[in-house]
Structure formats: structure tokens, C-alpha cells
Amino acid sequence: MPIKRIFKFRPDTKETYVFVANHFTYLDIAAGMNVLDNYFAFIGKSSVKKAPLFGYMFAKLHIQVDRSDKWSRTKSFKKGIDTVRSGRSVFVMPEGGIITEEAPQMHLPFKDGPFIMAIENQVPIVPITFLNFHEINKPLNRFRPGIRPVAIFNEKIETKGKTKDDLDELKRKVYEVIQGDLDERWDHQSKAYF
Template identity: 60%
Template sequence: MKKLLSILYTVWCGMVFVIPFLFFYPFIYICIQNKGWHRFGHKIIRFWSQIFFILTGMIIQKDWKFRPDKSKTYVFVANHFSYLDVAAGMNIVENYFAYVGKSSVSKVPLFGYMFDQLHIAVNRSDKDSRTKTMLRGIRALKNGRSVFIMPEGGIVSKNIPKMAQPFKDGPFIMAIENKVPIVPVSYLNNYELNPSNFFFWGLPKVIINKEISTENRTSKDIEALKKEVYDVIQGDLDKYYGLEKTEYLG
């Protein structure tokens, strides 16, 4: 019975994801055609995300240890154990931001085009792609647009809820280069609600942690910053699951 309910709920989640997207896509497409309208496209996508979580009954439980100023620029970083994380980030973060995500998303019909135009796709196996991604992220921050990155480099952990190590350097270089704060975001149970391709009903829990300043930081501080962010997010996960503290192995 549990498996049947999961299948039915997964079908419902798929419908709630796809049908509103197809309805909103023409408006998103129009916004994509003019860079000055990209911000409006972002707002439409955020509204679509809100509809998804409302209609699926997965109302996100947000623990605000810090409320980002919507007029300021940040680098948001989060653990990444589930496909649900991306939609949750769009729902949680009120700032105008660009996701940095894997280039394979670009192959998805319609959605891929939207992602390519409004966000930043990266092929992590291609050095040139990684360099271009870094430059695009730095440019977005210089233009006052926040960036959201999962520093594990994808859903790669072999020991969930322990994060994969070491973190990628990208988000920390971007933050230091632009002297913008890093905001660690902890997704506590998304992977329980969306393991692989199935959905189970529940309430996603997320912690938006206090900003970490990058003022007076240089490239020599990257490893220290990575450890600081890891300790914050993994500390939240360890506390939630009653696990022992894990040291960051940079």
C-alpha cells in the first residue's frame, strides 16, 4: 500500500510540476528574449515553485537564523542530496539569483532552454566550461545578482546525510572576488521526501544560516572558508539526525 501511495503521489507531483510550467512557459520565454526582463522571468519561476509546494502539500518549514536583505548580493550554498533541492531554493530565496547547475539540465526540452538563458550551466568535466562558469558567476555578482551553488558538485554523496568532500572552490572564489557574504543553507530532509525518482509526502525542513563575511579574505582563505561552511551545514544535519560530528577533509 505504501508503494502504491508513493507512486500515486509521485504522479501527482509530476503533474503539478509540468502543467503549471507549460502554462507559464510562454511568459517566461518572452522574458528570456530581453535581458532587462530576466528578473521578471525569475519572479514567474519563483511563483511556479510556490505553486508546486502548495499543491503537493509540502509546505517548507523555514528556520531563519538570518534573513538576507533582498537589495543585497550573496553567494548561497547548500547541501545537495535530492532533486527537490533546486525547487526548494527557488521557493526559499527571495533575492534575484542565478543557479549554477550541471549542463545536462540543458538537454531537457523547454526547461533546458529556460535554464541556459536565466541561470548558469556547467560541464564539470570540461575545464573551459568550468572557467566560463566562474567568470559568469563573478560577472553576475558584480552586476548585483546573487548566485546559488551546491558546492558538493552535484548529488554525489555516498553516505547521506554526510556531505561529499572536498567542496568545489567555485562559490568561494566568486564570493571572495566580489567581497560578498556567503549564506549557508541546510536542507535537512529533502532526500527523505524525494529519494531518486519517487516522492513521499512530508514537510521539507530548511535552515537559512547567518551570513559569513568574505571581507578581508583572499584566495589563501578558500580552504578555511570551505571548512567553515561545511561545519555550519553538516553541523545542522548531524544535529537533526543525531550523528557524531564529521571533520572536513579538504
């Protein structure tokens, strides 16, 4: 399924970023692996490794989190910080799972992890909007053919000079950017994207 990418900002493939995106459907994970040109590690739930073929690659190349295990969350968080420090970007969905019951409204509060990873390493955050993915992958894993998925790469948000005191401001900015894309292109009457 070809994904249309809209670049308000085109990430430099030689630079390191923390990429963050909204998360309404399982399609987000597979698409997330295909929209980035940068060398990156995806941070996601450990159960993804059970998926045929895709799961094997995920387990070997990316960072797994078992949300029910505090030690696993701590270990994954530290691994994320170290991954960015080594020059490899990370890709995280800060909602912490498919939680919202009112797509395209994102779930709050965001998890702190990706924002701390960016602050600790003083690297930019790049908000990505998965615009219509939840329209393609409806509940019960049914796919609607004929709709081309769209991913919007938004302007990077710098973290140079930021500290943990700026955490809430960074989360708010990212939310406003992604939710702004979703709201701007959503037709509330037809309940579809235009």
C-alpha cells in the same frame, strides 16, 4: 510542495550574496529556485536544461556548467564572478553534484568556485541547509508524501578582507554550519529527522 524556511539569518533582498547548500537529491535544484527571495542566478549542470519547461527557464536565466568540459567550467566560473560583481546573487551547491553515498553526510572536498566568487567580490556567503530533502526524494526519483521540506538559512559568513589564502577556512566554516544542522536534527536510531 510548500517549503518551511527557518531563518537564523534573513538575507536582505537588496544585498548580494553567494548562497551555498548541501546537495543530496534532485529535489534540491527545484527547491533552490523557490526558497530565495533575492534576485539570483543558479549555477548548475547543463543537463538540467533538458527538463521540460523548467529546463527552458534554467537555460535562459541561469549559469550552466558542463562538468566534462574544462572550458565550460572556466567560462561558468567567470560568469559567476561577473554576475556577483553586477549585483546579482548566485546560488551554488559546492559538493559539485549528488556525490555522497552516505546522506546526510556531505561530500568533501568542496569545489572552490563559490568561495572564490565571494572573495573576489567581497560579499557574504550564506549557508543553506536542505534538512530533509533526501528523505522526501529517495533514490530512483520516488517521492515520499507527507513530509514537509525544511530549508535553514544560516548566519552569513563575511568575506570582507579575505583572500584566496582564506579559501580552506571558508570552506571548513560552511561545511561545519551545514553539516552541523544535519547532524543536530538527525536521529541515528530511526534514521530520520525530528
